[in-house]
Amino acid sequence: MDESPTPVIAELEVLAKSVQELSLKSEKLPENFIYRGCDGGLLDAPLPVVHEIPVVDLSLLTPPSETIEELEKLQSGLSSWGCIQVVNHGMTSSFLDQVRQITKQFFELPMEEKKKYSREIGDIEGYGNDMILSEHQTLDWTDRLYLTIYPEDHRRFKFWPENPKAFSEVLKEYTEKIRKLTEVIFKAMARSLNLEEDCFWNQYGERAIMNARFNYYPPCPWPDLVLGIKPHADGSAITFLLQDNEVEGLQICKDNQWFKVPIVPHALLVNVGDQVEIMSNGILKSPVHRVVTNSEKERSTVAVFCIPEPEKEIGPIDKLVNESRPRLYKTVKSYVEIYFEHYQQGKRPIDAAKI
Numbered sequence: 337m338d339e340s341p342t343p344v345i346a347e348l349e350v351l352a353k354s355v356q357e358l359s360l361k362s363e364k365l366p367e368n369f370i371y372r373g374c375d376g377g378l379l380d381a382p383l384p385v386v387h388e389i390p391v392v393d394l395s396l397l398t399p400p401s402e403t404i405e406e407l408e409k410l411q412s413g414l415s416s417w418g419c420i421q422v423v424n425h426g427m428t429s430s431f432l433d434q435v436r437q438i439t440k441q442f443f444e445l446p447m448e449e450k451k452k453y454s455r456e457i458g459d460i461e462g463y464g465n466d467m468i469l470s471e472h473q474t475l476d477w478t479d480r481l482y483l484t485i486y487p488e489d490h491r492r493f494k495f496w497p498e499n500p501k502a503f504s505e506v507l508k509e510y511t512e513k514i515r516k517l518t519e520v521i522f523k524a525m526a527r528s529l530n531l532e533e534d535c536f537w538n539q540y541g542e543r544a545i546m547n548a549r550f551n552y553y554p555p556c557p558w559p560d561l562v563l564g565i566k567p568h569a570d571g572s573a574i575t576f577l578l579q580d581n582e583v584e585g586l587q588i589c590k591d592n593q594w595f596k597v598p599i600v601p602h603a604l605l606v607n608v609g610d611q612v613e614i615m616s617n618g619i620l621k622s623p624v625h626r627v628v629t630n631s632e633k634e635r636s637t638v639a640v641f642c643i644p645e646p647e648k649e650i651g652p653i654d655k656l657v658n659e660s661r662p663r664l665y666k667t668v669k670s671y672v673e674i675y676f677e678h679y680q681q682g683k684r685p686i687d688a689a690k691i
């Protein structure tokens with residue numbers, strides 16, 4: 337991400353409007369939002385809802401209260417769908433609603449106010465929309481606020497909204513709570529695979545990075561042609577997603593078929609990212625997912641990407657490599673850089689780590 341963009345692309349970025357502005361004014365769909373992948377034109381076709389994504393009770397994944405049944409649910413969810421919905425995570429519904437509320441309030445601010453936190457060209461942090469990496473890129477129907485939230489000394493407060501007033505306090509508390517959950521989940525993942533409980537956590541590192549992405553999807557008059565977010569898998573180790581509590585939109589791909597992810601209002605969706613797929617030698621799956629648009633309703637979500645310390649070597653845990661399961665991935669470092677390089681070329685980044 338350090339390379340400076342070419343002049344043409346930089347110009348396109350400057351010209352790009354927020355999707356929110358487009359949704360208010362657009363009579364005609366700008367070409368570069370039309371998704372031309374294999375389902376292009378049929379994006380709003382009815383789909384099955386996945387009821388099998390396990391709802392996992394985190395209070396039953398913490399020794400001494402841990403149960404085998406809950407560990408099995410965690411493992412089966414993460415190895416089949418690549419995600420689970422977690423409940424009893426230590427955050428009240430009213431706190432989760434506060435996180436949803438600061439998100440909505442920020443995106444409701446006048447454009448001038450939001451633009452105070454604008455992302456700069458070539459930087460990922462701040463308010464804006466798609467980083468334009470190629471002239472042929474299909475754009476996502478979403479505006480975002482992207483912030484580094486952990487470690488604390490990595491926070492760049494010039495991008496943290498002062499309005500709504502509660503924004504920073506709520507986000508700091510949310511960060512602390514998610515950080516604790518990360519440790520619980522990494523250790524439970526290891527135990528669920530009969531491994532030393534610290535093996536994933538040690539690769540992840542004490543000063544692992546957490547980035548928050550606040551996603552706002554305005555209503556879109558062309559839900560058949562435009563995606564909120566194109567198909568991708570996350571480059572994180574794991575991701576926590578706080579979904580909108582009323583409007584669906586997230587879909588997950590399994591066996592070449594798209595499924596709608598249901599809203600479980602008090603739950604957080606936890607999905608595996610590419611780096612845990614690598615650490616687990618492919619047992620835990622980093623799911624390809626996308627977001628569809630809605631012609632009437634806006635939707636907002638908060639994703640927290642948990643990313644290993646950049647200096648850490650990430651590779652398959654020895655015990656998960658054997659004759660019947662040969663090593664599938666190389667050891668990688670600073671995977672996020674590899675991720676963006678490949679994403680830009682329209683490739684699946686994890687393929688670069690395959691042996």
Ligand SMILES: O=C(O)CCC(=O)C(=O)O
Pocket residue numbers: 549551565570577579585586625627637639
């Ligand atoms: O908004 C959503 O439902 C998913 C967001 C997502 O996939 C992402 O931010 O990587």
Ligand SMILES: [Fe+2]
Pocket residue numbers: 568569570625
């Ligand atoms: Fe994602």
